[in-house]
Amino acid sequence: MLRVIAACAIGAALAGGLAFIGTTVATNASSTAEPVNESLYNYGDR
Amino acid sequence: MAPWAVGAGAGVLALGPGLGPGFVLRYDMVFVPDPPLSATTLGGGGGFPRAVPSDAVVGALAQLLPADAVQTVLLLAVFVLGAAGAARLVPGPYLVPRLAAAVFYVWNPFIAERLLLGQWAVLLGYAGLPWVLSAAVRLARARDLARLVVALLPAAVGGFSSVVLSALVALPAGLWGRRGAADQDRRMPIGQRVPGAVRSAVLAVAALAVVSLPWLVPALGSGARTDPAAVDLFAARADTPFGTVGSLVVLGGIWNAQAVPEWYGHPFFAACRLVLSVAALAGWVWLLRRCRPLFGRGLTAAAAAGFAIALLGVAEPGRELLRALIGAWPGFGPLRDGQLYVAPLALLQAVGFGGAAMWLRGAAGSGTGHGGDGDPGEPLSSSEADREAGSLRVFGALWTSAAGSAGGGRPGAGRGAGAARVAGAVAAAMLLVAPFVLLPGLVWGAAGRLAPIAYPGEWTAVQRIVSADERPGAVLVLPWSAYRGLDWSGDGSTAVVLDPATKLFDRRVVWNDDLRVEEGGAVRVIEGEDQLARRVDRLHAAGVGVSGYLESLGTLGIRYVLIEREALRGPDTAAAVDPLSAGLLRENKFSDGFREAEVVHRGPRLILLELHDEQVGAVKDELSVLEVTGWLATVGAIIWSLSVSGSSLVSMRPDRNTGTVSRKESPTC
Structure with a gap:
């Protein structure tokens, strides 16, 4: 029974992930952006 | 060969456009055309040896290949070595759990974030950790030293941080994994007995020291200081909704917000990754109880110690301690980048992920159709893996096994048990792709952020x-x-x-x-x-x-x-x-x-x-006598180790007869 539940959960997670990726790629959305139009750059931002 | 192929495939998928002509440049990852191989890159000249010997190795390889090809080879090596090394740590004769471990180890937030920070040399050391663990756990006599030195080759190339990570794994593994040391102790006169654990630890320290000499000698003479103020800035941070500790558990938490993969912080993916890590930890516990692998206690200790170091920077008392340590001796400087030290936890989770796949597959109960003769607690030999993985029978065998179990596994198994086994086999197969799907930001040059330029x-x-x-x-x-x-x-x-x-x-x-x-x-x-x-x-x-x-x-x-x-x-x-x-x-x-x-x-x-x-009042950059001696000792030890062990890292064979559980007790392992 546990294995059946696990299989369903993993399948659902994979389906959700693939759906998100598909949607995001299709809409060409991006959530992060590199810092631009700066001259001298920091090593990073916390 | 399947884990090697999976590693190569993961590398191609991750690097994507970066495999083409040109140089992938990002933060600390700097490759240049015709990189020099000079006294300076070997550690001479008096500067701080922050890229010794990695720059020298790049310079040497560039004598044979174009520099951008050298970069490609080194980056791919991270994935191939890491995957193959993690796979061979999973006990038992089954391929799918080993592939699951391989995939998890080279496709997780740690590797993605360090890659986006450009720390390829650190990742080389990370890729070598499974091999170091495997070699250190068998340290008992001086002749075992050669195997550990060979396993430390990636860390030797990576330099300072890589060797520190390797030490974090090798020392506990040596202390708790000694093989046959007790027997040897009993054969020796009482007055001459040295505790096997101490002997193993001393051998591990010797191996670590000998591969460190190229950067250690110039570092000690550089007069470098480490700014304690860096503790606050390089401490782990929350890059998931679960806070800093939760982020570290899922192997993220790097200090630099610019090094976080695309979509990583999305609640859906973050939650799924957390479940994946918890499942991997549960798989590790299951594996420890079921198979009692020889490296179990050592890897557990290494992961716990690494996680504790990573946590030091999370709260003020820990930061205060780090600042005091760094102020007392600059050599403690690397401790400031806390997230680095979850690398042993990544290895533990990878092997545990393999254990979870093993559990899902239901091998513990069936034990049919796979009469592998690997010993408990030990990985299969390469030849067995090669035989099993030599063709597309891999996944065919999975389905055949599942169907066979469903149709007539144990006497009295009903339709429900058969369905459970089929579901388990399907779930195990899906686990193989779960790390890829749940960390999409690493795909294809980390969503285009690792693109080559000329x-x-x-x-x-x-x-x-x-x-x-x-x-x-x-x-x-x-x-x-x-x-x-x-x-x-x-x-x-x-x-x-x-x-x-x-x-x-x-x-x-x-x-x-x-x-x-x-x-x-x-x-x-x-x-x-x-x-x-x-x-x-x-x-x-x-x-x-x-x-x-x-x-x-x-x-x-x-x-x-x-x-x-x-x-x-x-x-x-x-x-x-x-x-x-x-x-x-x-x-x-x-x-x-x-x-x-x-x-x-x-x-x-x-x-x-x-x-x-x-x-210009300048003197020529030259290596000191000590630095030359250090290089000669390191290169000599590596050549000696390769010749004594009669193998390269690739062909290192795991040993047998070292487990603690008989196969009758545990058909899985």
Whole structure:
């Protein structure tokens, strides 16, 4: 029974992930952006 | 061969466009055309050996291959070595659990974030951890040392941080995994007995020390300091909704927000990754109880110790302790980057992930159809793996096994049990792809952030000018800042990277190794380690004017000054970006040179000044006797180890008869 539940959960997670990726790629959305139009750059931002 | 192929496939999927011609430049990942192999890259010249011996290895390999191909090979090696090493730690004869471990180890937030921070040398050490664990756990006699030295090869190339990570794994593994030491102790006279654990630990320290000599010797003599202020800035941070501790559990939490993969913080993916990590931890516990692998206690201790180090920077008392340690001895400096130390936890979770796949597959109950003769607690030998993985029967065997179990596994098994086994087999197969799907931000050059670019011709032109000059003297790089935004791709994108000039020349390069980190809208500066750069810093602060400045540079042993005009963004903004560089350009506007220096290259991107010979008080960069001895000892030990062990890292065979559980007790293992 546990294995059946696990299989369903993993399948659902994979389906959700693939759906998100598909949607995001299709809409060409991006959530992060590199810092631009700066001259001298920091090593990073916390 | 299947884990090797999976690793290569994961590498191709992750690097994507980066595998093409050109150089992938990002933060600390700097490769240049015709990288030098010189006394400086070997650790000579008195500078802080932050890229020793990785730059020397790149320079050596570039004698055989184009430099961009060298970069590709090294990056792919991370994935291939890591996957193959993790796979062979999963006990039992089944391939799918081993592939699950392989995939998890090379496709997780740790590897994604370190790759996006450009720390390829650290990742080489990370890839070698499974091999180090496997070798260290069998340390009992001096002759076992050769195997550990071979396993430490990736860390030896990676340098400082890689060796520290390897030590974190090797020492507990040596202490708790000694093989046959107790028997040996009993054969020895009582007065001569040395506890096996101590002997193993001493051997591990010896192996670690011998591969560290190329960077350790110059580091001890460099007089470098570490700024304790860096503790606050490089401590782990929350990059998931689960806080810093939760982020570390899922192997993320890197200090730099720019090194987080695309979509990583999305609640859905974050939640799924958390479930994946918890499942991997549960799989590890199951594996420990079921198979009792020889490396179990050592890896558990290493992961716990690493996690504890990572947690030190999370709360103020821990930070205070770190600052005190670093203030007392700069050698504690690497502890400031806490997230680095979850690497052993990544290995533990990878093997545990394999255990979870094993449990899902239902092998523990069936035990049919796979009569592998691997011993409990030990991985299969390579030959067995090769046989099993030699064809597309891999996945066919999975389904056949599942169907066979469903149709007639154990006597009395009903339809429900059969369905459970089929579901388990399907779930195990899906686990193989789960790490990929739940971390999509690493796919195809980390969503395009690892794209190759070509160096403008001017860069190789100034490299040739400096290389043709045999007179000693360092190169000073301006503007006085370490990181650049390169827009060479022509598509409007900017690659933020350590100034490539720092690795372009076959002599010492002086650059501002202060690190600027933005936190809460304010930029904080961490003082760099290079003492010569600090002297140039003081010269800048003195405001001595252009002539005085150039004269003073000569007395500091600097012969060339490289001004990167492209970083100044044009004459209107130059003064705001870097007043000193702007001043030099202004002075040079109406003439071909200065009284103190001559312009030897002038282009739209770069200007190279050469100080007059009589002003330059420089000595040739050379390795000291100690440094040469260190290199000879390391190279000699590696050659000796390769010859004694009769193998390379690739063909290292696991040992047998070292488990603690009989196969009758545990058909899984």
